[in-house]
């Protein structure tokens with residue numbers, strides 16, 4: 350089936366479906382692109398030496414903007430297309446990517462303003478205490494975003510000190526980003542949305558459900574790859590479609606509208 354036909358068929362299935370479950374995978378981190386940039390690899394090595402890999406999602410954001418603003422813009426546009434197509438559906442988006450831009454796509458909220466997006470790997474929108482004190486789980490503010498922007502500029506000039514993002518209100522340790530690269534990842538950062546996702550998923554049972562898995566790799570199969578397969582296998586009215594790396598997920602999304 351050629352690409353146009355494949356998109357047409359999937360759009361028809363979405364039209365007919367009552368529920369749509371979307372998985373956005375690690376492709377959206379754009380590591381395939383970033384790891385080709387020498388400047389990027391150098392920064393990541395420095396972070397590793399300083400046990401600060403939790404900074405990686407932030408560095409990824411800066412490097413995508415620096416090295417390929419066009420790619421980042423295309424991805425955003427493509428995901429906005431998807432949000433538009435799903436607008437009238439009951440849907441949920443699960444992501445294994447640590448790209449913060451995915452969170453900022455206008456995924457419409459469910460009734461009662463519940464979120465339709467969950468990313469169990471985190472990114473850099475929240476802070477946590479390195480020891481996991483509940484008081485340390487805080488949103489990143491505008492002020493911290495400014496500190497981070499300055500940090501990135503200084504780092505490009507060779508200053509690799511870790512930015513000061515404030516201290517844990519409970520134990521006083523320096524806060525870090527709440528993501529999978531933290532040595533003790535505080536999973537409380539996403540559990541509320543995860544519970545919301547599972548509530549939503551229960552409602553889809555025995556209804557026409559389309560599952561779209563886009564750009565997933567093999568890094569965390571327990572988050573979406575395996576569960577999606579199980580749902581498609583056991584739920585008669587569920588159909589799973591995969592858009593893998595070879596199909597170029599960004600081009601695929603751009604072709605939706």
Ligand SMILES: [Zn+2]
Nearest residue numbers: 478482517520
């Ligand atoms: Zn603490």
